[in-house]
Amino acid sequence: MIAGIVGATGYGGMELFRLLSTHPQIKNIQLYSSSQAGEDFETIYPQLESNKRHTLRDLEAEVMKEECDVIFLATPAGVSSRLTPDLQGGKAKVIDLSGDLRLKNPDEYKEWYKKDAAPTGVLETAVYGLPEWNQEAIKQTDVIANPGCYPTATLLGLGPVIQGQLAERSSVIIDAKSGVSGAGKNPNPLTHFAHAQENFQIYKVNQHQHIPEIEQQLEQWDGSTEPVTFSTHLVPMTRGIMATIYFTLKEDLSTEELLARYRDHYAAHPFVRIREAGQFPCTKDVYQSNYCDIGLTIDRRTKRVTVVSVIDNLMKGAASQAVQNMNLVFGIEETAGLPERPVYP
Amino acid sequence: MIAGIVGATGYGGMELFRLLSTHPQIKNIQLYSSSQAGEDFETIYPQLESNKRHTLRDLEAEVMKEECDVIFLATPAGVSSRLTPDLQGGKAKVIDLSGDLRLKNPDEYKEWYKKDAAPTGVLETAVYGLPEWNQEAIKQTDVIANPGCYPTATLLGLGPVIQGQLAERSSVIIDAKSGVSGAGKNPNPLTHFAHAQENFQIYKVNQHQHIPEIEQQLEQWDGSTEPVTFSTHLVPMTRGIMATIYFTLKEDLSTEELLARYRDHYAAHPFVRIREAGQFPCTKDVYQSNYCDIGLTIDRRTKRVTVVSVIDNLMKGAASQAVQNMNLVFGIEETAGLPERPVYP
C-alpha cells in the first residue's frame, strides 16, 4: 500500500510518518506540501534520516487520489474542509486528523471554529473514527474524521455509562489536562518554555472547540442534548492527556459492578485497558502508545463516580488512532504497525 | 522578636527560614532539631550560608517556650500533636504547619491521618489560621493551625459563595492539581524524577486528608455537612497549586455580579487578587508569593460556575501564610516580611 501524508512536519504528521514507516502493509510513503514541493524531507530534518529518503511532492489532489491508497491530512483547521472534496472519488481513502470533518452540523463548526464548514456532502460521508465504538461504520467508509485528542480520552471514559444510560447527563463534568504538544508546533507566548515550565494553566474556559465534538457523540449514545462541562488545562509536559471525569449514577452500583460494565464494553478492544478497583493510570502508563487506560471509583461519601482516562495525545489522540482507523478500513489486523507497549520512563 | 523553627530542613521549614531571615521584626532565628542538635546548619547546607550562622539546638520544650516569641512547627503529621502541649503556657506563640491541629474532631483526624489525635484541649485552643476569614480569632490565640495547601486554595476560592449561601452545596466538585514539592522532601517512587517528569498522576482518590479540613470550614460557613468531591493530582513541576472548582448557583447571577461578590469579600485582603471577567490566573502568576489569585466564569450553556484559584503551595499554602499569621498574632502589619510581587519567569 502507498500512504500519502499532507502536513508531515507538524507534530501529528511526524508521528504518522514514523508509524507508517514501519507498518508492515505500507510499502511507500509520499509526503505532500504546497509550500516546500521539490525539497528533500530528510535534508530539512536530518534527525529523521534513515535508509529511505523522501522528496516533498506537489499538493495535486487529482494525482494524489490515484497514486495513494490512503491519504492522511494532518493539517490545521480549515484545510481539509476544502481539500477533501477534491480527494474523493479516486482510489484513495481519506483520513483527516483535523477537526474539519467531525461536526455533522456546519453551523456548530462555524460557531466553535470561527471558519467556514466543509461542504455538507463531505460531512455526511465522513465517519467519526472512534474505533472502539464506530468500528462497523469505519470499515465501510472512504472518509474518516479522526477524533480529537480530548474527545478520545473523554468519550472512551464516558462511553459505557452514557451508552448504557447509567449516568445523570446533567451531572457530567470533565476536567481535562493536556501536555503542551497539543497546542501544535507554532511557538507562542503560552507555550514558550520559560512561561510554560513550572506552570499550570487553564485555557479556553467553556470555549474549547472539542466541546461540541464530545456532545455530538454523547447525544448519539443517549439521545440527550444536555450540555456538559468540559475544562482544559496545560500541563508542563510534552505529551499526555488525563481526563478526570465526574458524574452521578442513575442507579446504585458498586465500583466493582461499574468496572465490570467497562470491562464488558471493551473486552474486544485491545487498546483500552481497565484498571483494577483502587488503581488509577497516570499519563506515562500510555506514553507513546495507542492505549487508553481507564480507572474509576465511586466515592462512598458523595456517591459520585470519578473516572480517570489517559491517552498519549499525539498517538491515540491523533497519529496512532489514525493508523488504527486505516487498519480497520483496509481490513488489516487492528493492532498492525502499532506499538505493543508504552515507553517507560 | 525571636522565632524558633522545628523542622527547618523540610521544604516548608526552609521557606520559613528564608522569609523570617529578612522579616523586619525578627531579630533572631533559632533552629531546633532532636537528631542533629549541636551541628552547624550552614555547614550541612552550604547553599544557605549568609552573614549569620545557626547552630541546631536541642528540642527542649521547656527552654524553647521561654526563649522564643514564636515557634513554628514545620514537622510531619504526628509530631506537633505531642509537642504543642509542652510548648503552651510560656512566652511563645505556636504556629503549626502540619495537619495535627486543624481538625476539631479527634475521630476524624484518626480516620484520615491514621494516627492518634492531639489532646482535645489543644484542639479546642488552636485557631484555624486562614487570615482572610478568621482574622479576629487569629489575633487572639496562642496556637495557630496553619491551613493545608489544598484547603487554602480551595477555601479562598469557595468562601464567598459558601459563606454567602450562594452555591448548591451538593454540586461542589474541586479538581485540584499540585506541584511535586507538596509531597515533601523524602524521595519515593512517585516523585522520582524519571517517573514524575513528563507524567501527570492522580493520587489518593477520595482519600486525601485535606478533605475533612475543607469540609469542616465549609460547614462553619453554611452549616451544611454535605460532603464535597475533592481530587488531587501531581503536576510535573515543583511548586504551585491550581484548584478548578465547579458548582451551580442557587440564584441567577451574571459572571460580573459574582465577581463583584468576590471583590467585596476580599477588598480588605491584600493577598487575594480577583481577575477580570474572562481572565484566569495560572500558577506562575503567584510563584513564590503569598498571593491567591482567583478567576471565575459562569457557563452560559450549563449554568455551572468554574472558579480557578491558584497559590504557591509552599508559600500561601505553608510558609508565607504562617508568617502572615504571625504578623496578625503580633499586631505587625499583615504584609510585613512577605514578597510584594511573585517571581517571573
Add this chain to the structure above:
Amino acid sequence: MIAGIVGATGYGGMELFRLLSTHPQIKNIQLYSSSQAGEDFETIYPQLESNKRHTLRDLEAEVMKEECDVIFLATPAGVSSRLTPDLQGGKAKVIDLSGDLRLKNPDEYKEWYKKDAAPTGVLETAVYGLPEWNQEAIKQTDVIANPGCYPTATLLGLGPVIQGQLAERSSVIIDAKSGVSGAGKNPNPLTHFAHAQENFQIYKVNQHQHIPEIEQQLEQWDGSTEPVTFSTHLVPMTRGIMATIYFTLKEDLSTEELLARYRDHYAAHPFVRIREAGQFPCTKDVYQSNYCDIGLTIDRRTKRVTVVSVIDNLMKGAASQAVQNMNLVFGIEETAGLPERPVYP
C-alpha cells in the same frame, strides 16, 4: 531615590522591577516605554498588581535624566548604544543590562553583534560592572555596562587564577550551560516547550557574543590576547547557569591551596561563596539569589583543574547584579535590597 526602568516587560526588566520595589532606598519606580506609553502596567500584567500602580511613561531622555536618580536599560542589543548618549549629562546614573556598552572595541562589537557600536565616547566612559573585581571604578562612574550572564559566571570562576597568572591561558575551556530564560521572552522554535523540554541543545558554537566580553576582561587581568574556547548549551530549565571550566596550572598547587587563593580573593565579597574541597554547587544552590557559588578540584590523573561556577542568569547574571552595581554607585550597602538566601526547592 527614584529609579527608572526601560524594558520592564522583558525577563531581566521584570526581575529588576521586583527587586527595586522592595529596595530600602528606592522611593519610586518609573517605567518607560516608547510603544505603550500611557498604559497602566498592572492592567497589562495583573499578576504584578500590588499596593502601587505604575503608568508607563514616554521614553523622553531629556525628562528622564532629570527625574530619575538611576536609569536601568533592560533593552535588546542596539537600543542603549543609541539611547545612552542622550541620557548622559543629567542627574541620572545609567546602568545598561544589554551588551551594547561592554566591549571597548567598536569593531569587535560590530563583528559579534552584527550591529553598529555605541559612540566611542560612551564606550570609554562606561565601566564594566563586575563588582567583585571592578568595585573602585564602579563607584566613580555615571555609566555602567552590566556584565552578561555567561561572562559573570565565567569570570568569577576564572578571576583568581587569571589575575594571579596561575593558569595556562591557552588551556582554558569553558563549557557553559544555561536555562532557557537566557534566550529572552520572544517565542521561537528552539525555546518552544515541546521542543526544549526533554532536550539538551548546543547553540552558537564558537560564535556566542559573550566570547569577546570574556576575553576582554581576561586580557585586562593577565595581558594575554590568547582566545579561549567557550561553548553554550540550553538546559531544559528556566533559570540557572553552570560554567564548567577546565585549565592547567602553571605551577604545582594542591586543591586546598587553590581553594585558599579563591577564598582570599573573595573574602570581602559577600556574593561569592567558595565550596569545601570535594563539594560542588548545583544551579539550584543560587536560585533567585545574587550568589555565585564556586567549587573546584584538581584531577590527580590529568593535573587539570575543573572549576564549577553557578549563578542565576536573571539575577547575578542580570537584574540583581545591576542592583548590586547601583548600591555601589550610590554608596549604599552592597547587599541592600538583595535576597539574603536562595530559594529552595
Add this chain to the structure above:
Amino acid sequence: MIAGIVGATGYGGMELFRLLSTHPQIKNIQLYSSSQAGEDFETIYPQLESNKRHTLRDLEAEVMKEECDVIFLATPAGVSSRLTPDLQGGKAKVIDLSGDLRLKNPDEYKEWYKKDAAPTGVLETAVYGLPEWNQEAIKQTDVIANPGCYPTATLLGLGPVIQGQLAERSSVIIDAKSGVSGAGKNPNPLTHFAHAQENFQIYKVNQHQHIPEIEQQLEQWDGSTEPVTFSTHLVPMTRGIMATIYFTLKEDLSTEELLARYRDHYAAHPFVRIREAGQFPCTKDVYQSNYCDIGLTIDRRTKRVTVVSVIDNLMKGAASQAVQNMNLVFGIEETAGLPERPVYP
C-alpha cells in the same frame, strides 16, 4: 529465538523487554527474578499489559542457559560478575548491560567500582560490544560486555580521530551531560523531582566509573595510556546524553576534511549519522532510537575541535545497543527490531 532478561523491572531492562517484544526473530521472552519468582509480571506492571503475559521465573543458571538462546543481564554492578560464569557453557549467549565485564583489568574494576571483579577468565572472554568498532569480535563471542551510556557517546565521537591518530591525546576533554534516568530507578535525594527539576548538577567529578572504560578503548585505538578529562552532569530531563568533546589536532585539517573522515569511518554503520558542517544535533534528535548523531567544527580562533555526540542513554546507551549486539551475534540484520526513526517531540 528465546530471549531471557534478568532485571526486567529496571529502566534498561524495561526498554529491552519492549524492544524484544516486537523483534521479528524473538518468539518468546522469559523474565527471571530471584526475589519475585512466580509472580505475574503484568499484574505488577499493569501498564505493560499486552496480548501476552509473563510469569517471573526463578533465577536458575543451569536451566536458563539451556532454555534461552540469549540472556540479557540488566542488573546492578556486582551481579553479572558472579552470574555470568554460571551462564556460560550452555546454549545461551550472554549480553551484560552492567559494567561488570567491561574492564579487562580486574584491579581497575575494583578501584573504580569498589567491588570485586569478575573472574579473569570471563573478563578475557567478554567482548566489548561497541558494534561500530568491534563488529568482527562481537560476531564470534558468547559473552558481550554492552558498553556504558557515556562511553558509547564519547567513543563514537572520538573514534575516528583517536584511531586515526589525529588528536593530541593529552588535549582531550569530554564534558558529558545526561538525563536523570541514567541514575537508575531507585529514588534518591539527587533525583528527587523537587530537587532535580529546574536544576543542573555536576557529580562524581573525576571519579566516574566510566572513565577507565573510555580510556581502555582509546588505548586500544592509539596505544596511549594518557588519561582524559571526563566530567558528568545531570540534566533535568529523563533521557538523553550529550558529550561535548574538545581536543586539538596534530595536523591542519579543515572542518570539512575532518567531517569527511567521520563520514568515511561510519559509512557502513547505519546508526551513526554525521551532520553537515555548521549543524549540531540535540539530544531529542535521537530520542528513543539507536542513533548516535555527531556534529563537529574547528574553531578558527583557537584551532580547537568541538565534537558533539548525542545518544538516548537507555537505547544506544543500553537496551537498543544490546539488541544491536544480539543481531550481530546471531547473524540477524543489524537493524532488525530497532526503531527506524527517533520520536519527536
